[in-house]
Each structure stands twice: as structure tokens, then as C-alpha cells.
Amino acid sequence: MLWIPIDRSIDIPLNRQVYQQIREKILNGDLQSGERLSSTRELSSELTVSRNVILEAYDQLLAEGFLDSRRGSGTFVAEGAFLKQHEKKPALDRIDEKSKEKNIIDFRSGIPALDLFPRKLWAKLSHSLWNDIAPSNFGYDIPEGRLELRQVLSRYLSRTRGVECHPEQIVITSGATQALTLVSKLLLSPKDIAIMEDPITSDIQSIFKASGSSIYPVPVDEYGIKTSLLPEDKNPKFIFVTPSHQFPLGGILPIQRRIHLINYARKNNCYLVEDDYDSEFRYEGPPVSSLQGLDSERVLYIGSFSKILSPALRIGYLILPMHLIEKCRQLKWFSDLHTPSLDQLILAGFIREGYLERHIAKMKKYYKNQRDFLMDCLNTTFSNKIQISGYSTGLHLIAEFNEIYFSKELLKNIEIYGVKVYPVEDHSIEKDKYHNRIILGFGHLQKGEIKEGVIKLYQALYNLNY
Structure with missing residues (x-):
């Protein structure tokens, strides 16, 4: 008997459910080459569905080469349809x-x-933009992002986070995930080593491991990464840190450890990658100043508007030392040409008018x-x-x-x-x-x-x- 659960409460047609489950069993090897399937009449009786449902499913599988039909003998699993499955990756945390x-x-x-989310203000800025924007703004744009956004962002980050940068050092990204991917492509090659706080977001670990590099973990305590445990013999390409709010444990890195990180990076000729993912929401005192402000030539700074405003905006940014900018722009261009321009212009107005800080x-x-x-x-x-x-x-x-x-x-x-x-x-x-x-x-x-x-x-x- 071929066990195929049928769910009549979902929107997927019954013939499609039968097709998908038989296909999956063949690909996984649960049904092996040469194995005979139940006849359409037998299977329709077993599943208490119309025979037409089974006929349509079998016809689709025959058309795609998963099954062979032998006149007078029945329907069999075709040769060569087994596909060894990759080990499943852990699912990303999300509200599904x-x-x-x-x-x-x-x-x-x-x-x-x-x-x-400040819908009315966003709609107001959007309406104004769409009424007044020049036709040229509907074309392709530059990979590093709109100058209008990079200019207001550099002033805003200098004022609120102590970030020292020129607009030319900013690359606008489609969220922090793309910024992290760009960092990986920019700095890592197979067999390289990246030092990371432990624990740290599993998704970020996956991004850096995808380059073929190795991760060297350094434990954290209630203050963040334990810089006294940084290795002296690993020659890392960079150290990834969340100094203003360690994820997930929440520590805030004191100045002594920040200086230790800077000195370590200088001594080992490596970079520091600072993920500043939600430090605007500090409840005891003002936001902590960025690590980037201590050494703009050693620190790559990542931020986004996913937690400040909405993940749906898909707008983030990467701030780099000037000597890495041109290569990063090329990588961004290869990735997606540019982040949507009109959303950048709306966000630039939102920041420029003071709405972001009020929000x-x-x-x-x-x-x-x-x-x-x-x-x-x-x-x-x-x-x-x-x-x-x-x-x-x-x-x-x-x-x-x-x-x-x-x-x-x-x-x-x-x-x-x-x-x-x-x-x-x-x-x-x-x-x-x-x-x-x-x-x-x-x-x-x-x-x-x-x-x-x-x-x-x-x-x-x-x-x-x-």
C-alpha cells in the first residue's frame, strides 16, 4: 500500500497533493527504480478519492519522467529518478x-x-516625491545608493552614533543581510579565518561559513566579547562584534575592551566588523557611541532600518574605509545593480525632516x-x-x-x-x-x-x- 496523506482542508488540489508526495518519495529513494505502483483504481480506493485524481497525478509523473507505464504490466518508478538530498539547513527564525x-x-x-509604523508621514513624503520627481529618477542608479540618502545618513550617524564617515564611504544595501554578504565577499576567501563572538546570530555564522572560511569563536560575558581571549596565532581577516548590544546576551562592550580590539586589529593587520543592529533603543542612558568612531580605517560598520522602522523596507547600509569602497561598489553592482532608488529618496526625506529621530x-x-x-x-x-x-x-x-x-x-x-x-x-x-x-x-x-x-x-x- 502506498501511504499518501490527503488534506482536504488546504487549497492545494487533490491531484497535486498526490503528485507532489509520490514525486518526493521517488526523489528521496523511498520509492526505488523498478518498483511497481498501485493501479489507479487501487490507489483511488485506498485514498477514497476519484480515480480521475490519480490518473491526473500519474499522467503528470509520466510526462516528467518519474514513472514508466508498461502495457499489461502496470506503472513503475523510472530508472535514474533518485536524487540524493543535501543535508537540510536549519530554518531561519521567523514568524511564519x-x-x-x-x-x-x-x-x-x-x-x-x-x-x-509611521504610515501617514511615509505616505505624505511618498505622495510628494511621486508628484515632483523628475523622469530621470526612474532609470537605473548607481550601486552605492542615492547621494541624498548617503549625505543625510552620514550627518545623522555622526550626531547620534559617533560614526565618522564621508558620504562616499557609505554603500546603501538591501538590508543588513546583504551588507554582511558583501563583507564576506570583500574580505574572505576559502581557508581564511574570521573571529566571531560566541554566541552570535546563527544566520550570520552561515553567511560567513558560505565563503569556505573558518570561524574562530571567542566567548562573551555580561560585557561582550572577552578580548583577553583573542588568539595570537590565527591571522584572522576580521573580528565580528556587536559592541553596543551583544546578540543575543545583551552586553555593552566597555571602552577598555574596545581599545583592546582596535590595538589587536592594528597589530594583526585585520579589520573589525561592527554590527549595530538595534542600539538606538537603549533604556538606561543615551545610546553608546560606535566602535567605528575610534578607528574608521579599521572598522566596517553595518546598520539597517529593519528594527527602527520596518523589515519590509529592505534598506541597510555598510560604511567602509575608503580603500575598500571601489571593490565593494563592484560587488554590489554584481549583486543587484542597486537598492530601489525611490524608497531611498523617501527615507532621505524622512531623516532630513527630523521624522526618524522623533519616531x-x-x-x-x-x-x-x-x-x-x-x-x-x-x-x-x-x-x-x-x-x-x-x-x-x-x-x-x-x-x-x-x-x-x-x-x-x-x-x-x-x-x-x-x-x-x-x-x-x-x-x-x-x-x-x-x-x-x-x-x-x-x-x-x-x-x-x-x-x-x-x-x-x-x-x-x-x-x-x-
Whole structure:
């Protein structure tokens, strides 16, 4: 019997479901070359579907070469249709549609309050731009991005982050991910070594590993990367750091360690890559100045507007020493020619008119209130069973639990209770150090969701009925 589950509640036609599942079984080797399939009449009876459904699925598989039909003998799996599958890569953390459909409270980090995006101001600037823009602006543009945006961005970053750069040192990218990919192509070759904080975002590890290079992990503590553990014999191409808000643990790198990093980079003739992903939202005191401001010739600085405004904008930036600019522009051109020009012009106006800084000030108050509410819920619900850290900046905090091991089985059980959480361990390079810590994002959740999510998390961890 050929077991094929049929789901009549989804939009995929039944014949397509049968086709896809048989195709997958052949490609995976579950159905092997020469193996005889059930007749269309037998399979339609087994699956309780119309015979026409099976006929259409078989006809498609025959047309694509997956099956052979032998007159008087039946239908068989064709030779040479098995495809050895690559090892599956871990899925990127994201809020997916299935989680929404299942009403799962998703504590994914790094998602801003999308409902508070400044739509009216954005629409006003967009309307004005579309009314007044010259036809020439609808053509191809330069890879490094619109000068208007690079000019206002250089002034804004100098004023708010202590970044020292000329507009010519900025390359506008389609988000931070493209900036990281450009850095990888710019600085790494196979067998090179990149030093990274440990733990650090798993997606960034994957980007750098894709170049064929090796990653050398350096542990972090409550202040960030432990610069005293930087190796003396590795000759790295760069050190990747998140000094203003270490991801995921939340430390802020003190000046002594920043100076140590600069001196190490100078001594070893390597670069520092600074990811400044959400430092605008610092709740205790003003934002910390950038590492780039200490040595603009050694530091490559990455930022984006995904967490400040919206991931949907897909606008980020990479600031480089002047001697790397021309090569980076070429790589950007090969990648996608240029980031969408009109969105850049709208964003330039948004920054120039002071709307960005006002929006950040507003959202900083909002996120602090959300953070405090989450901390109150955690402390009230878990009492002395939990320690909270990494909450001075950004859109997430770290919850460390006494005597809890966040295994895959436990995470599945938590999701059954209606909550999705993300272990720190998923982002560690050297494993089994953070098995009792999870990342809890709060920027995109309403207070009711936060409260309900914390209660359900408690129920899941201690096997309580719900």
C-alpha cells in the first residue's frame, strides 16, 4: 500500500497533493527504480478519492519522467529518478503564517511594532516625491545608493552614533543581510579565518561559513566579547562584534575592551566588523557611541532600518574605509545593480525632516514600557525560578531558568501549549553552554499576548493543565 496523506482542508488540489508526495518519495529513494505502483483504481480506493485524481497525478509523473507505464504490466518508478538530498539547513527564525494561524504567541526577537509604523508621514513624503520627481529618477542608479540618502545618513550617524564617515564611504544595501554578504565577499576567501563572538546570530555564522572560511569563536560575558581571549596565532581577516548590544546576551562592550580590539586589529593587520543592529533603543542612558568612531580605517560598520522602522523596507547600509569602497561598489553592482532608488529618496526625506529621530524617541518609550511589562510578568509568574539579563537595550531580553534544559522535545511541548521561544543555544558556536537560557522578544507583541505567553510558558515548563 502506498501511504499518501490527503488534506482536504488546504487549497492545494487533490491531484497535486498526490503528485507532489509520490514525486518526493521517488526523489528521496523511498520509492526505488523498478518498483511497481498501485493501479489507479487501487490507489483511488485506498485514498477514497476519484480515480480521475490519480490518473491526473500519474499522467503528470509520466510526462516528467518519474514513472514508466508498461502495457499489461502496470506503472513503475523510472530508472535514474533518485536524487540524493543535501543535508537540510536549519530554518531561519521567523514568524511564519502557520504560527499566526495556530494563534501561537511567538517571542521571536528583533521584530518591531509593525502596527506603529509611521504610515501617514511615509505616505505624505511618498505622495510628494511621486508628484515632483523628475523622469530621470526612474532609470537605473548607481550601486552605492542615492547621494541624498548617503549625505543625510552620514550627518545623522555622526550626531547620534559617533560614526565618522564621508558620504562616499557609505554603500546603501538591501538590508543588513546583504551588507554582511558583501563583507564576506570583500574580505574572505576559502581557508581564511574570521573571529566571531560566541554566541552570535546563527544566520550570520552561515553567511560567513558560505565563503569556505573558518570561524574562530571567542566567548562573551555580561560585557561582550572577552578580548583577553583573542588568539595570537590565527591571522584572522576580521573580528565580528556587536559592541553596543551583544546578540543575543545583551552586553555593552566597555571602552577598555574596545581599545583592546582596535590595538589587536592594528597589530594583526585585520579589520573589525561592527554590527549595530538595534542600539538606538537603549533604556538606561543615551545610546553608546560606535566602535567605528575610534578607528574608521579599521572598522566596517553595518546598520539597517529593519528594527527602527520596518523589515519590509529592505534598506541597510555598510560604511567602509575608503580603500575598500571601489571593490565593494563592484560587488554590489554584481549583486543587484542597486537598492530601489525611490524608497531611498523617501527615507532621505524622512531623516532630513527630523521624522526618524522623533519616531525613535516615541518607540523608545513604547518598547521600554513593553520590556518592563514582560519583566514584571516573568518575575511574578516564575518568582525565584528565573534570572533576567540583557535588557538594557533592544527588543529582546534573556531569561535564564533554574534546572531547565531547553531540548528540542521541550521546545515542541512549549509550542503545543501555544508559545514559541528561541534558545540561546541555537546561536552558540561551542555547544552546551546556554541550554537553560532563552531569548524573549517583546517589540511586536501586545501586553495581553505577553501576559498570556508567559503564563503558557510556565504551564508548559511545569506540565500544568491548560
